[in-house]
Amino acid sequence: MAEFATGMRQIRKTIKKSAEDIAYMSSKGGFNNDQVKTTMIDTYVEMVEEMQKLDKEGQKLEEIIEVLINDLKDLDDDDDVPTRSRYDQLYKEVAKGKKNVAGDKQFFKDILRGIRNEDDETEDGEEMEVMQVQHSRKDPISKKDIVNPVINEACSHVYDRDSIYEFAGKKRSIKCAMQGCSETITLSKLINYPEYWNNIKQQQ
């Protein structure tokens, strides 16, 4: 399993190398006209954003495996061997941000900024909005009090289960409705999040 963690780090390195290649391609320019340029930049940005997701996912697995390895090291004869449910529990913890796994955020931020050719100011403004913390007991869509909290692991935004299902209708995935958030919510992947109430209390 130690090899798995090393392998995962290797994969993340390769992903980042590919992102750098894309940034290099975009810097070469050579676009026929502005429309082609805009389309290509959008495509490059999309590719790098996908890579960032993979990097984040890779780091999650890395963290989980490391915890599992330590579990095994500390194992006494009468302890239970880590099980599938232990893995699920760790995955949930990581997803909820307890372990604060975000991948190599700064790296991808710089790459994307390079591709978009943006200056620092606009990017920082966006970042502030994305980092906006959810302090409210209200559901972001219905603006009513949350009854059954569910969390979108991609961005840690919390919704009321009924509200988001009603809002999505027949769609399986929707864009996160929190202002400034560009993550996608896949309804089947929403995680029940009763701990939300504790977090809210601590913040108040």
Ligand SMILES: [Zn+2]
């Ligand atoms: Zn969100």
